[in-house]
Amino acid sequence: MTDAIWSDPAKLKQLIELFDSGVTVQSIADTLDVSRNAVCGKIARLGLKREKKSPEAKPTPALTPAAPPQPAPIVVAAGASPTFTPRPISASPVGKPVSIIRVRKNQCRAPLDERGGDGLTMFCGAPKLAGSSYCEMHHGIFHTHRQH
Numbered sequence: 001m002t003d004a005i006w007s008d009p010a011k012l013k014q015l016i017e018l019f020d021s022g023v024t025v026q027s028i029a030d031t032l033d034v035s036r037n038a039v040c041g042k043i044a045r046l047g048l049k050r051e052k053k054s055p056e057a058k059p060t061p062a063l064t065p066a067a068p069p070q071p072a073p074i075v076v077a078a079g080a081s082p083t084f085t086p087r088p089i090s091a092s093p094v095g096k097p098v099s100i101i102r103v104r105k106n107q108c109r110a111p112l113d114e115r116g117g118d119g120l121t122m123f124c125g126a127p128k129l130a131g132s133s134y135c136e137m138h139h140g141i142f143h144t145h146r147q148h
Contacts, residue, residue: 006042014040019048034089095126095135110138 011032018028025043029036031073097112098104099120106125110133116122126135134142 003040012042015042016046016048019050022050043051054072095124097122098125099123108135108138108143109133110135 001020026036052137092124099116099122103123108126110124110127114122114124124135128135129139132139
């Protein structure tokens, strides 16, 4: 169907006139009773281009440099500095070091300085605290709590 429409010189002239007048491609397609893609393809094959309107230059008001914002003074109340104290820690974990491959979901995942025979990092392996990835000892080492 599109071959027949573009072979008609009157329809081709109508396409060019509508395109040059700024009508949208969809409106042209509706007017000529063809698909939007058929119109886009014919416009591309004809090499038609719309004239781009240059955006009107808006006058920019002269700006005066603003003064840099002054930082708010830092006020520290006397004797109110928080202190960090570690929790009491048990002497040593009760677990046996395990490799990453052997560590279970209920075992402490604190990495140790030692390596296994296969060269992999060893983990604590002691029973972990509920809601933590670590045993009581390692949780106390890794987490400190602020006291007011």
